[in-house]
Amino acid sequence: MNDKEIFDRICRGDEKSLEFLYKKYYRMMTKLVITNSGTEEEARDIYQDALVVFWQKATSGNLVLTSKISTYIYSICQNLWRKELDRKKRLSREEKDVAVSQDMDSHERNKIVRNCIEQLGDTCKKVLMYYYFEEMSMQDIAERLGFANTDTAKTKKYKCKKKLDELIKAQYSEHDFLD
Amino acid sequence: MIDDKTIETLDAYLRNKLSGEDREAFERQLHADPALKQEYLFQKTMVDGIREARRTQLKTTLNNIPVPGGGWGSALTVKGITWLVVAGVTGTLVYYGLTRAVSKEIPANTPKVEQVQPAESAPATSEPQPEVTPEKAPAQSDVKAPAAKSSSNKNNSASSKEKANDEADQKEAKPNIQVFDPTTELSNEKEESTTGAPSEKLTTTEKASAPTFDVETNSDNKKYEFDYQFDQGKLILYGAFEKNLYEILEFFNGTKHTAFLYYKQNFYLLDEQNTKVTPLTPITDPDLLKKLKESREK
Numbered sequence: 001m002n003d004k005e006i007f008d009r010i011c012r013g014d015e016k017s018l019e020f021l022y023k024k025y026y027r028m029m030t031k032l033v034i035t036n037s038g039t040e041e042e043a044r045d046i047y048q049d050a051l052v053v054f055w056q057k058a059t060s061g062n063l064v065l066t067s068k069i070s071t072y073i074y075s076i077c078q079n080l081w082r083k084e085l086d087r088k089k090r091l092s093r094e095e096k097d098v099a100v101s102q103d104m105d106s107h108e109r110n111k112i113v114r115n116c117i118e119q120l121g122d123t124c125k126k127v128l129m130y131y132y133f134e135e136m137s138m139q140d141i142a143e144r145l146g147f148a149n150t151d152t153a154k155t156k157k158y159k160c161k162k163k164l165d166e167l168i169k170a171q172y173s174e175h176d177f178l179d
Numbered sequence: 180m181i182d183d184k185t186i187e188t189l190d191a192y193l194r195n196k197l198s199g200e201d202r203e204a205f206e207r208q209l210h211a212d213p214a215l216k217q218e219y220l221f222q223k224t225m226v227d228g229i230r231e232a233r234r235t236q237l238k239t240t241l242n243n244i245p246v247p248g249g250g251w252g253s254a255l256t257v258k259g260i261t262w263l264v265v266a267g268v269t270g271t272l273v274y275y276g277l278t279r280a281v282s283k284e285i286p287a288n289t290p291k292v293e294q295v296q297p298a299e300s301a302p303a304t305s306e307p308q309p310e311v312t313p314e315k316a317p318a319q320s321d322v323k324a325p326a327a328k329s330s331s332n333k334n335n336s337a338s339s340k341e342k343a344n345d346e347a348d349q350k351e352a353k354p355n356i357q358v359f360d361p362t363t364e365l366s367n368e369k370e371e372s373t374t375g376a377p378s379e380k381l382t383t384t385e386k387a388s389a390p391t392f393d394v395e396t397n398s399d400n401k402k403y404e405f406d407y408q409f410d411q412g413k414l415i416l417y418g419a420f421e422k423n424l425y426e427i428l429e430f431f432n433g434t435k436h437t438a439f440l441y442y443k444q445n446f447y448l449l450d451e452q453n454t455k456v457t458p459l460t461p462i463t464d465p466d467l468l469k470k471l472k473e474s475r476e477k
Contacts, residue, residue, distance in 0.1 A: 018241070019244055022246075023244060048238045048241045049238070051241060052234050055237060106224075129232065164229075
């Protein structure tokens with residue numbers, strides 16, 4: 001498969017193509033981190049993050065590729081690793097206690113949201129993820145998930161979001177997060 | 180209570196689907212309406228959570244894919260060992276190549292006047308020297324083993340110097356090196372240690388109206404875009420060679436025979452011993468170029 005074919009498939013949400021890319025460029029991308037004071041685990045993490053960024057941009061139609069796929073992903077890896085190195089440097093300088101206390105509330109809220117998402121059914125999760133992460137159109141979501149038409153997809157999304165909304169608000173009120 | 184239309188706009192805002200003006204208008208509305216802002220913060224947390232969940236899901240999928248090589252530690256070891264082996268083979272071939280070049284070519288040098296390459300020219304330029312001469316062998320101490328070099332040629336492709344040495348090397352290691360230096364042939368300079376009359380050589384080194392070997396061009400091979408090889412005595416040129424826009428120059432001296440390709444104002448050595456596909460490297464030695472140009476014009 002050449003670059004163009006792979007990219008087209010990725011834009012259409014073909015996860016197999018993403019897996020293909022992952023294996024193909026694993027060594028190249030992880031080498032960047034490992035040869036710049038990173039461990040293999042960090043390298044793997046950065047590469048996976050970079051691929052997910054690439055995936056999101058491609059599937060949401062926000063990416064016009066003007067270089068090779070590997071070049072683009074490599075530059076994402078570079079940026080992410082640079083940020084991570086800066087973050088580590090900052091953390092080593094700042095008072096860790098202060099940093100932690102400021103994030104407690106938002107950390108708790110995020111945890112609640114994660115738990116509530118897990119309580120949704122598979123189809124609801126997919127609809128919401130494809131809508132908000134891949135930014136797919138209702139038509140694409142309908143085709144992908146086998147809905148009758150776009151109106152069905154729209155209704156499904158509305159109901160799933162409402163359900164999530166209610167789950168979170170219920171948990172928030174328990175934890176006193178609602179004003 | 181926030182109306183449905185505003186909720187829709189809020190949703191579009193969270194998905195970055197609002198145009199510049201609409202986005203600014205909505206942000207003003209957010210600023211002015213605390214209840215709307217509260218709802219926005221809540222929806223943002225929810226949407227961020229959905230995105231994070233999808234991100235985690237994709238990462239988990241990738242994490243479960245077995246990666247090639249089984250770890251960097253073993254990959255580095257394998258790579259290191261491979262390079263050590265290549266370096267060892269290269270060193271051995273260089274040693275034998277130099278040894279053979281010196282022992283074999285010194286006796287043959289006397290009758291072969293063309294086998295001259297001024298010692299000063301070889302190291303001075305480090306340019307592609309198609310000729311290999313016995314006197315030059317010591318001078319060209321920087322030459323490396325041809326086989327190993329040709330195999331590592333790709334690694335040094337960025338260096339024209341190395342490529343030049345490769346071409347010289349291939350000739351040097353082979354016992355029947357037929358290459359001669361038209362520079363020395365055509366030059367009347369005293370630095371040449373040739374004993375033959377350059378003019379005599381010149382007359383024999385005319386360009387043949389047709390090459391002594393068949394020439395075939397191949398523009399279909401995507402792997403080779405500007406390379407050549409000799410296959411059973413036939414020259415194959417890989418790349419987009421327009422018809423009638425390239426020339427083959429051959430220089431003869433008794434049994435010795437050297438061929439060059441002239442294409443798009445550059446000269447390229449054609450080593451007939453080369454049965455492997457080899458990149459075409461332009462000749463950069465000024466003296467040699469001058470002589471080739473002169474020969475071509477005649």
